Amino acid sequence: MTYMPSLRSREIKIAPQTPISKISPFWEGLKEGKVLATKCRKCGKLYFPPTPDCPECLSSEMEWVQLSCEAEIETFTHVVVRPASFQHHKPYTVAIGKLKEGVKVLAWLTGFKLSEIKVGMKVKLAAKTTPEGELTYEFVPP
Amino acid sequence: MTYMPSLRSREIKIAPQTPISKISPFWEGLKEGKVLATKCRKCGKLYFPPTPDCPECLSSEMEWVQLSCEAEIETFTHVVVRPASFQHHKPYTVAIGKLKEGVKVLAWLTGFKLSEIKVGMKVKLAAKTTPEGELTYEFVPP
């Protein structure tokens, strides 16, 4: 390819601080090893990801409930080519699991060889603190 | 103010490389101390900033012409609160000057005290290489 002259733009660094006041119990829950969802006190609908406002009835009267953690894999992928901020990770497997309460969760799936993973497989959803101290959750063998 | 919990997003750094192939003579000109504009061979209109395509008649037959550099200040400002990538600069004055050829140029205005600058004042447009080696142009005392 021939060289094409270009002008390098001034660099911008961005890392917005997303407020989590209204869903802070979720992160508190992770610290205690729990994965929490919200449930609308008005219409009874359960939400994961948790939300402080009910999309169904627009009520903001929600309660926090702990999920059972028993899940069944609905689908999965194994991410080989990774985005810039995940370059330092090894390839990772992401799955969507349906919990017995009916809500679904998208998270990393660890503890399996890729060839062992099947749609319909039972797994466990677990809260986790990464070695870097970040709070997250993942699917693991039951 | 009370502390509000937040989640810091993953940082992205951006600095796109803008192609300048079609207007590279402009930067070549700056290196030689010239400020160049483009003129449409079809409709005769003169453009600054230079453009390879004529917005008036949509012809892409343009020629490069050197500007006279004699300018009159149409307006100006003095930028005290500066954007992130200009934090290391001292406050700077920006002016729009009209050249005798009729086109206008927006650039820094140096060599004057702020109180000396008046709309209507005559200045000179000059090509410049910054101490960091970047090519630019500015208005200076005539």
Add this chain to the structure above:
Amino acid sequence: MRKVAIIGAGNSKFGNRSDVNIMELAFEAVKPALEDAEATAKDVEFMALGSTGAGAWYAELLPAIVTAEHCGLTGAGLVRCEAACASGSAAFFTAYSAIATGQADIAMALGVEKMREIDTPTTMEWIGRAGSYLWEFHNFGLTFPAYYALYATAHMARFGTTEEDLALVAVKNHKYGSMNPLAHLQNRITVEDVLSSMVIAYPLKLFDCCPITDGAAALVLASEEKVKELKVDTPVWVAGIGYASGTANLSRRQHYVGLEASVLASKRAFKSSKIKPDDVDVAEVHDCFTIAEIMAYEDVGFCKKGEGAKLIREGQTEIGGKIPINLDGGLKAKGHPIGATGCSMIYELTKQLREEVERNRQAPMKNYVALAHNVGGTGHYCYVTVLKR
């Protein structure tokens, strides 16, 4: 073309909203708008969202999608409209069109912006790039106040407009902001406060500038048939919308004493609505900086070019004057969450036309006609919306 009315309006508290994310902030406008319209989220067939900071000022890259999910609007047709600081008006225009063409019976325009999740120099950097990055930012570091300051200098040189005249705009808008519980800045200020505030970009000082604000506003629009079917008490009709644009490079503009896009968009709005400037009972004009309000008086046609300062000096743009302007505090005091502003202007005018605002800032109504003038960038975009009860 079908007639279209605003049947519901909602506006979040404006300010430093570090208590909510973009979805939660949008909800604070969407819910009251739907309640006001006595409609549900599922009634909304199309939603146009105005926002400019996606992925940069806040992390979510698809604000129309995440706010729709949060507010129960998923399923509706969605689009995000960007017209810089006029994004909210562009979203309103798009939602309006979806109904006017008969493609939807109920649609929503939602404006939402988070501007305070990043630091101020980075915000200044982003907004400074809104124009011509290559020719006016890269080498010269123009900021948003600086672009308008170029207009202020020229207007002062040409018409004798003074820094005191500019300050009067801020004083007026803070006065009304202090009466508006939704406003970001609710303190009253004096001319002296403005003149003695720090210079941001000469001749503009801190109090000549709007604050950096988070906020959201939403409007529910409906067709004439739907208005009848729902037996809406006080529909506010869209009488006409005008739009125009200006060059990216300020150096390509003809002059610096007014915004050509404002002039053109206003003419188009008056033409399509068959309304004259004199018919307007109350207006919102784009006062991101004090000079912007003075130029708007002239460009929209509330006075002749060069007489804007006279209008503010005489108090003609306050309640009791010829044409009360920015009775919600304007961008200057209510705040200017970029993508939300257009919708918030129309929210305010809807409430004014329905005579539902706080009593001390209610404009007297003669013709029940209102006008919103919303500029994007430094006259890069302009949308003018005329409403009639």
Add this chain to the structure above:
Amino acid sequence: MRKVAIIGAGNSKFGNRSDVNIMELAFEAVKPALEDAEATAKDVEFMALGSTGAGAWYAELLPAIVTAEHCGLTGAGLVRCEAACASGSAAFFTAYSAIATGQADIAMALGVEKMREIDTPTTMEWIGRAGSYLWEFHNFGLTFPAYYALYATAHMARFGTTEEDLALVAVKNHKYGSMNPLAHLQNRITVEDVLSSMVIAYPLKLFDCCPITDGAAALVLASEEKVKELKVDTPVWVAGIGYASGTANLSRRQHYVGLEASVLASKRAFKSSKIKPDDVDVAEVHDCFTIAEIMAYEDVGFCKKGEGAKLIREGQTEIGGKIPINLDGGLKAKGHPIGATGCSMIYELTKQLREEVERNRQAPMKNYVALAHNVGGTGHYCYVTVLKR
């Protein structure tokens, strides 16, 4: 609602266009579109631009403004429309509406994207954030191929769709891409090439994915009155547009074997155009990944759910088959400059309906009806546009 026709179409060369900036690239579509319409830039009263990378993938923050200045469109009403990968279709819808309502007689939809001014991991980062940043990207680093890979895994598990079936889509689209001088990838490939290419996100491999492409496409639209006045030879009429959205979080979706937004938008498009899937002579469907094309066959209604693989296996989506699809090479081979794609699909269909494409990739016309299916994000947005000559 007034009838609206496409009277001019232009499309730049797609590919790695490091020779041009965003304005110059737009010009390569705008100029031929205006020439095709025998119109001038000044005739355009409103222009809607589709682009998603402003300020991030390329430095200019207001692409509608800078491209308008570059192409002589300044003065027109402008808006940038974002519907992720369906931004071009959203811009088309907006320009269409401006005419259908009677607010403009001539309008333009322009799609333009520069994607190669930044490095690939950063591009992957940006696009991966398009969904729910907070819940699906921040902790889990989903990429765009990965989102679609989740659908591929589920579709394969449910319907027995195989990696070979997916590969057939790539083979077909490269075949037609090789006949399209505007296409980014013009090499023919085999099933074996696809299967042996590196895994990007299991089960999707490199050749299951569209390339990272720069490109622009523009359409000039006009009212029926204007079409008559200008004596346009071959107007292509907009028969109907359908739109819909899906949840931000994939975890909130009902299933992973199709896109609900595609189903809903298609139904709405067929309803408003009074056209059935069987009437369509040629279609463009959103094949950012091979699985996306298979799901689109089913979701739009060219076959039943689960039978998409059968359609490609039987060659029914090639010329001579039941419904020829993506004869320009599709996103897969022509390339997918995000904000330009919707306009480029409509460019291709306009040329197909006018029977002006290269002979070996011209679809036979029976009803002169064409359909463009354009998905934004992973079924976050969908726009379906039906055209009729």
